[in-house]
Amino acid sequence: MRRFRIAMSRQAPIPVARHPVHREETRARWYAPFSVGVDLLAAALPVAAAFVEVHEPHPLRLAAVAALLWPLIGVFSKRYVPGAWGDGGGLRAVIRDWLVLVGALATLRVVCGLDSVPAEAFTALIPALILTGVCQKLIHRHLLAARRDARALRHVLVVGEASTVDAVVAQLAQRTDHEYVVVGACPVGEGEVGSGVPVCVRLPCESPETLEADAVAVLGAADELAADLVFVAPGPYMSGERVRRLSWALHDHGRSLMVLPGIVEVARRRVRLTSAAGLTLLHIAPPPQRGVHSVVKSVVDRTGALALIILFSPLLLVLALAVRLGSPGPILYRQTRVGRNLAPFPMWKFRTMVVDADRLKSGLEAENENDGHMFKMRHDPRVTPVGRVLRRYSLDELPQLFNILFGHMSLVGPRPPLPEEVAKYNGVEMRRLSIKPGLTGLWQVSGRSDLSWRETVALDLRYVDNWSLAGDMNVMARTVRAVLDGQGAY
Incomplete structure (x- = not known):
């Protein structure tokens, strides 16, 4: 909620902005020149060195062609626009562009009648891929840090029914990795806005008789709050035709508009925009939980688990000895957990509690610090x-x-729940069990036991609906830092 409080603290007095001020662009002026400069050097220097080494004719010309092609491809693929740095998906675009670069250079050699491409040329192009990828990642992290510090933001005015305004404000306030901060609202109807954002003007439930009525109200509010962007949420009183008319006015006055479709936690790669007979259609691909994706995940899981068992075998023996000597009782603790599609399985852990811990649990229920179905105590006496x-x-x-x-679990996934916890699940929470539970997951790299039950479920559902192999690799890399930090583990 820090960003929301910062936005509210700047309300009086508010400067009037007759033209939208794109704060992200003004604060990130150096991103594009820096990125282009890195691309030029990353393509030119290694290629020139490689061609000189193999005595290729005209090495400097060939290096210049590579150096110009690499940023040119980036321009066409929109790699230098603010959105490419802000969404964190730049690495996939860099790999795609690099393959285009390799193909383009090979084609140019054939067209110019030169010999086949030497292997050194391909090797010399690898630094371009690596350095550009690192550059994109550094810019992305710098931008996220700026957003967490309430900089590089865009001020948003929300138009929609009161309940929708509250939902939008709450959703945006959950995270700080985006560029939007709500500074005001134009609710449709007389509903009460409970989120605390300033209500500038209310729009009538009925569609106005003139085209200008909504536009005058919304544009006046945007000017008053210096908002650069307008979010519009369609609903029973905000029809598609009404949104269309409002968009005309906003665009004519140089303001951007975004339409909120109402869906949440859907990765952008699953969304495709299309149209038919004048209708704008949002196609959402199903989660990749079956077929080839499932086979790949299973192979990676079992191969990775076997490799880790071999790697950690000395550590496993030391830990087993420590548990055995530390307190009376068995080394391993076996507990029934619920896996994919409600299938129970025996889960093993090193014993961390006294032998009769399960019997003592009933006497500690009143001390439960978790607000959901799980039992968690920061200072559990067992x-x-x-x-x-x-x-x-x-x-x-x-x-x-x-x-x-x-095959009971996966390397990455939701945590496996107890049968008594699953018995209390509602339909939304039950979706956590549509995939195999994991040894680690978004919950572990985002706070572990410090998270509320609502936050835990939201993270698990985000993972279930948007799984990808690259996402699993990212979670496993972040797990190492989370484990060493130890925050939220008790």
Whole structure:
């Protein structure tokens, strides 16, 4: 909510902006020149060095062609626009553009009648891929840091019914990795706006008789709040035709408009815009949970689990000995958990509690610190001294690598719940069980036990609906940092 409070604190007095001020563009002026400069050098220098080494004729000319083609491809693929740095999806675009560069240079050699492309030329193009990818990542991180500090933002005016305005404000306030901050609203009808954003003017429920009525109200509010962007949420009182007329007025006055379709937590790669008979259609691809994607995930899971078991085998032996000597009882703790499609399975962990911990749980229910169906205590008296260390660094979870090897679990996914927790699930929460549970997941790299139940479910559903192999790799890389940090583990 920090960004929302910052926006509210700047309301009085508010400068009048007759033309939208794109704050992200003014604060990120150096992004494009820096990125283009890196691309030019990353393509020119290695290619020139490689062609000189193999005694290729005209090495400087060939290097100049490569250096010009690389940023030119970036321009056509819109790699230098603010959106490419802001959404974090630049790496895939860089790889795609690099393949285009390789193909374009090979084609040019054939057209110019030169010999076949030497292997050194392809090797020399690899720095362009690496350096450009690193550059995109650095810019993305710099932009995220600026947004977390309430800079590089765009002020948004929301138009829609009161309940929709509140939903939009709440959704945007959950995260700080986007560029939008709501500074005001134009609710349709007399509904109460509970989110606290300033209500500039109310629009009538009925469509106005003149084209200008909505436009005058919305444009006046946008000018008053210096908003650069207008969000419009269609509804029973904000029909498609009414939105269309409002868009005409906004565009004629140089303001941008975004239409909110109402869906949440859908990755952009699953969305495709199309049209038919004048209708604008939003096609949403189904989550990749079956077919080739499922096979690939299973192979990666089992191969990765086997490799980790072999790699960590000395550590597993040391931890087993520590648990055995630390307190009376077995080394492993076996517990029934619920997996994909409600299938129960035995999950193994290093024992971190006293032997009769399950019997003592009923007497501690009143001390539960989780606001949902899980039981969590920051200072659980049942945890042994060795168990606290294991939990702090998630070492007690390592035996679950065998669960992954046997097909019960995945490397990345939602946490496997207990049967008594699943018995309390509603229809939305039950969707967490549509894929295999994971050893790690978005929950672990986002706060673990410090998260509320609502936040945990939201993260799990985001993962279920938007799974990708690249996303799994990202989560596993972030897991290392989360485990070493130990925050939220108890």
